[in-house]
Amino acid sequence: xxxxxxxxxxxxxxxxxxxxxxxxxxxxxxxxxxxxxxxxxxxxxxxxxxxxxxxxxxxxxxxxxxxxxxxxxxxxxxxxxxxxxxxxxxxxxxxxxxxxxxxxxxxxxxxxxxxxxxxxxxxxxxxxxxxxxxxxxxxxxxxxxxxxxxxxxxxxxxxxxxxxxxxxxxxxxxxxxxxxxxxxxxxxxxxxxxxxxxxxxxxxxxxxxxxxxxxxxxxxxxxxxxxxxxxxxxxxxxxxxxxxxxxxxxxxxxxxxxxxxxxxxxxxxxxxxxxxxxxxxxxxxxxxx
Numbered sequence: 001x002x003x004x005x006x007x008x009x010x011x012x013x014x015x016x017x018x019x020x021x022x023x024x025x026x027x028x029x030x031x032x033x034x035x036x037x038x039x040x041x042x043x044x045x046x047x048x049x050x051x052x053x054x055x056x057x058x059x060x061x062x063x064x065x066x067x068x069x070x071x072x073x074x075x076x077x078x079x080x081x082x083x084x085x086x087x088x089x090x091x092x093x094x095x096x097x098x099x100x101x102x103x104x105x106x107x108x109x110x111x112x113x114x115x116x117x118x119x120x121x122x123x124x125x126x127x128x129x130x131x132x133x134x135x136x137x138x139x140x141x142x143x144x145x146x147x148x149x150x151x152x153x154x155x156x157x158x159x160x161x162x163x164x165x166x167x168x169x170x171x172x173x174x175x176x177x178x179x180x181x182x183x184x185x186x187x188x189x190x191x192x193x194x195x196x197x198x199x200x201x202x203x204x205x206x207x208x209x210x211x212x213x214x215x216x217x218x219x220x221x222x223x224x225x226x227x228x229x230x231x232x233x234x235x236x237x238x239x240x241x242x243x244x245x246x247x248x249x250x251x252x253x254x255x256x257x258x259x260x261x262x263x264x265x266x267x268x269x270x271x272x273x274x275x276x277x278x279x280x281x282x283x284x285x286x287x288x289x
Contacts, residue, residue, distance in 0.1 A: 018048040026081040033201040082183035099145040101243040106139035113208035117241035123218025126166040138200040159193035211288035213265040224275040227267040234265030
């Protein structure tokens, strides 16, 4: 049976049509607290469907379509839900130019937000999940949508993507959390998605002011090392994590420059999440008030 589900994920609306039961089940559970809105125009019509032909019986596959485009090769059927989440990321990174988009987690206390740009393997999403379930508001796990020529960031609340060893940790930390099925053997290893707390969904329309940029890096042998970055170092690292920096040109350059000139930037190496959280709350946010 094929179903269509509309997802209002401010500032965008997706419709997802799928005949894959695993995708339907994960969508219903992980987006149960997403904002509700009526009669919205759909920005991105998406389809997740089974591969055709003999593959429906032998090594079944999932295919992702954004309108008429198929940007990815088919994946194993059990990876279909992860493929949908990655596909939504692709839609925004490839098409939305009204924001300066950074590959970054964004978390806030009240209306004060911190950007956490980081490459894969840095432990960013594990830190994101820890903070989101310990009093912080999740704006995004994957991308910061920054309003041009400002230090304002728009929430894009969606589930947090956790990989490999982080999966067992998160399940032990948050036993009542809503987790997706595990997508095994992806290009990122084993992957699950974790729905953020209801408070994060409820804040999906509340923009926040960027008050700091923190580049996190998990290091097993380091409790907590903090390095203050100068403006040149911070700008270069932030630009490397920008999705559309080269496309929007002067607008992106001016926006990132203004942020770096106005807020502190740190590189944080850690193996103790409680120590990171204490630094963020007692030092970074305290100085921003």
